[in-house]
Amino acid sequence: MSDYSAYWTTGNPYYWGSRPPVDQPATAAKATTAAQAAKAASAGPQQVYVQVGESRTNANIIRDNYAIPSFEIDKSIIDDVVIGPVIRNKVVSQSIQPGTVVAKGTAVELVLAPTSTLPGRIIPNGHTAFADATMEETYGRFVRDDPVMRRILERNPDVSRLSSEDRATAEARASDAEVEIGERAGTTTEDFLRSLHLAKTMVE
Secondary structure, eight states: OOHHHHHHTTTOOSOOSSSOOTTHHHHHHHHHHHHHHHHHHHTOOOOOOOOOOSSOOOOOOEETTEEOOOOOOOHHHHHHHOOSOOOOEEEEEESSOTTOOOOTTOOOOEEEEEGGGOBGGGSTTSOGGGSSSBHHHHHHHHTTTOHHHHHHHHHOSSGGGOOHHHHHHHHHHHHHTTOOOOSSTTSSHHHHHHHHHHHHHHHO
């Protein structure tokens, strides 16, 4: 078999002659690889599935040393027999700080409470004007129907970094509601917004 026929049977269409150039197959391979890479890049991110285990992890809830079993509940029956408004409870404290990595099986004690009746004094660095007001009262008075205050709270999860504009707006809202804003602890603009953050978090 001639050099030409041996080379042509590889399917390379780039050469026509009695002897192929030595580096032609490598050049064609590089071109093909580059084209494949470009196609893969243009296809965007690929979905990847990760196997995390074959068994489901269940929470173990303990109350007074009694393991609470789980039940499958027929919600339609509950809707028929429950009379009155639904009481929404939220976690207000836990025995392990949020964000802490713990080992599987670690016990975490949670305290739940109906947020509508919690007083503002549950945090030590809120505004004194809301110490005895419930979360629902504070939320309804300053947050629920005030889109400007809602935007200020959303922009400032850290109330220590208020812009001058947001500070002035918050202080004007407090003044309109006859809430004292001063330099003493428990009366600052930061204390005021911190209390509104608490009410928004607890009620929504």
